[in-house]
Amino acid sequence: PRTKNQEPRTKNQEPRTMPHPAPLICLLLLLCTHMLPAQTATAQPAGPALRDLNTHCPFTPPESLEAWQARAKDLKLQLQVALGVFPAPQLDPVAPQIYGRVERDDYTIDKVTFESLPGMVVTGNLYRPKQIPADAKLPAILAPHGHWEDARFYDNNPAVVKQLLAGGSERFENAARNPIQARCVQLARMGCLVFHWDMLGNCDSQQINMQRAHRFANQPAASEVNESGWLLYSPRAEAYSQSIAGLQTLATQRAVDMLLTLPEVDPTRIGISGASGGGTQSFLGAAIDERIALAFPAVMVSTGMQGGCTCENACLLRTGTGNVEMAALIAPRPLGMTAANDWTRTMPSDGFPQLQQLYNLFGAKDKVALFPAVHFEHNFNHVSRVALYGWVSQHFGLGFDKPVLERDFDIALRDELSVWDAEHPQPEGGEAFERKLTKLWAEIVDAQSSGQLQGDAEQLNQVAQTLHDGWRVCLGLTSPLAAPVATRVDSAHQMFRNTGLPEWELSLAYSQPTAELAEPTTLTNPEQVSTTASTATELAALPADEASSHSAIMGWHFEPPQLSIAVERGDSTDVYHIRLSGYTQQDSVDGDKQVVAQAIVENPRLAAAFTFGYNVPLFAQRAQQLGLTLQHLAKEFPEAKISLRAAGSQTPVAAAGMFVARALPPLA
Secondary structure, X not given: OOOOOOOOOOOOOOOOOOOOOOXXXXXXXXXXXXXXXXXXXXXXXXXXXXXXXXXXXXXXXOOOHHHHHHHHHHHHHHHHHHOOXXXXXXXXXXXXXXXXXXXXXXXXXXXXEEEEEOOEEEEEEEEEEOOOOOOOOEEEEEOOOOOOOOHHHOOOOHHHXXXXXXXXXXXXXXXXXXXXXXXXXXXXHOOOEEXXXXXXXXXXXXXXXXXXXXXXXXXXXXXXXEOOEEOOOOHHHHHOOOOHHHHHHHHHHHHHHHHOOOOOEEEEEEEEOOEOHHHHHHHHHHHHOOOOXXXXXXXXXXXXXXXXXXXXXXXXXXXXXXXXXXXXXXXXXXXXXXXXXXXXXXXXXXXXXXXXXXXHHOOOHHHEEEEEOOOOOOOOOHXXXXXXHHHHHHHHOOOOOOOOOOOOOOOOOHHHHOOOEOOEOOOOOOHHHHHHHHHHHHHHHHHHHHHXXXXXXXXXXXXXXXXXXXXXXXXXXXXXXXOOEEEEOOOOEEXXXXXXXXXXXXXXXXXXXXXXXXXXXXEOOHHHOOOOHHHEEEHHHOOHXXXXXXXXXXXXXXXXXXXXXXXXXXOEEEEEEEEOOOEEEEOXXXXXXXXXXXXXXXXXXXXXXXXXXXXXXXXXXXXXXXXXXXXXXXXXXXXXXXXXXXXXXXXXXXXXXXXXXXXXXXXX
């Protein structure tokens, strides 16, 4: 998607299309919304208000477990597609390097590196109890750190340390200096293995730097794609569902793989807990990876702000949903959360009761809990961590009495924690690496599909199912659609309204004997509909300058004539024209033109995910409108033969509309 203030593509630039077919090629059609030749900004089409990361996102649990299971299947698919892990890339087994042990009195810290994608290195530390009995199977906790800059090496300044101690947030100076390390140490002392790794752009993970991963605002269109590959945030990256959020999700999944290579890890007791942006990583990771048996996202899950960083957003991720419902995918596995004086402060009355209702459908109401401490600002302080320790002990059977309090520890700083040294040099990074990575990531997925296309009937069916599932997500069909309400305005027009879509119009253009019906037709003047069928004429027969002006053909209020619906009822056929959303009148020196207006949210950071992570794109809206219209006509004329005719720029919309009509259940 092209957004405001970005450089337009010139005639000589590469078309913004994908170079090879991919399982989710529909994403390109979806996100690179087609525009008619006049690409001037216009008034936005009327319709539902745009959602953004601050829009209230309530969760209404279904009344039955069966209804939730159906919804959960769709929602999990949506998350997988949005995060670039559907289909899951087939990667080599994780081969971690574990070295550089740091010894403490009752725990150890190792340095860990492994690849999430070929060449993309995950960096972190592994905390373990110092004494592990032979043949023991221990629980393991994943510890994403969130938006505390350089969090693995975090060391608060003395003034902040004093404030945290004086205000009751922390009990010990070292925990106040690095509360994230305090969490890892305490869990190791409780008998857990803990893997604490870097978000992209933090500490040792500099292949994609902080500016690119978390502070992206804009980039010139002309440089986004070259022969070496393409940049994240570009239309091509979005077409492949490649994002920072996706890369961090892959890192989480590969971190689970890494833990499962360790003989002392109990594969049935893997948990995840992080705060803020680490909370987002926690509930997303647990939502799509059922190997994670327990989750404790702190100060993140709420019906309010959904995640302000580019690393927490991806196109398609929250269309029709929000963080509370996504966290609900963890059910019936144990889910603990905290709330503070931030966007989570309303969770006790808005969000958590609904999660309790959902867990009650499973008979597991005791497996979801909220620990509010709204007198503290945004945090994962000692008070909140004590709740985590009790949650882990309770559900992983560690046997500790509550409350489980921390003891002081000897803080480890950068020189002891950093994974890079002479024997383990830092890998390549920067823009060239980013292009190489995105291209390789796409090639891995493309190769999987190409191989299946050369396979047997079962593999071909797998490709077809992948495409079907991907189209459903891209066209917004994994979110329930409200039934359309058709209001007859006059004898020839019907206005359609749907709570989730802008208004659209179906107009009877003309009727004529079926035997006389020509190839795709249109009208020179819609006012002549009621007089004679001879007013129908071939679009191709119109002069070029007249055919290029939609208003000259059908008037400004009609859809461009390449799209029509024929309803054949015996000897007579009715031909309808449909005016979908997104076309708006624009004045120009050579007459009225119609252009497509793709609305985007107001955000100075022009990442597509801030719009299309929350809103169904115009292409998908139009496909839904067309599909619902076809269903309406099929219901109104059950014995009729209905044909959809399209040409030129309307052909992709027609194909998507037919898919919608077939994918949705019939109208009641």
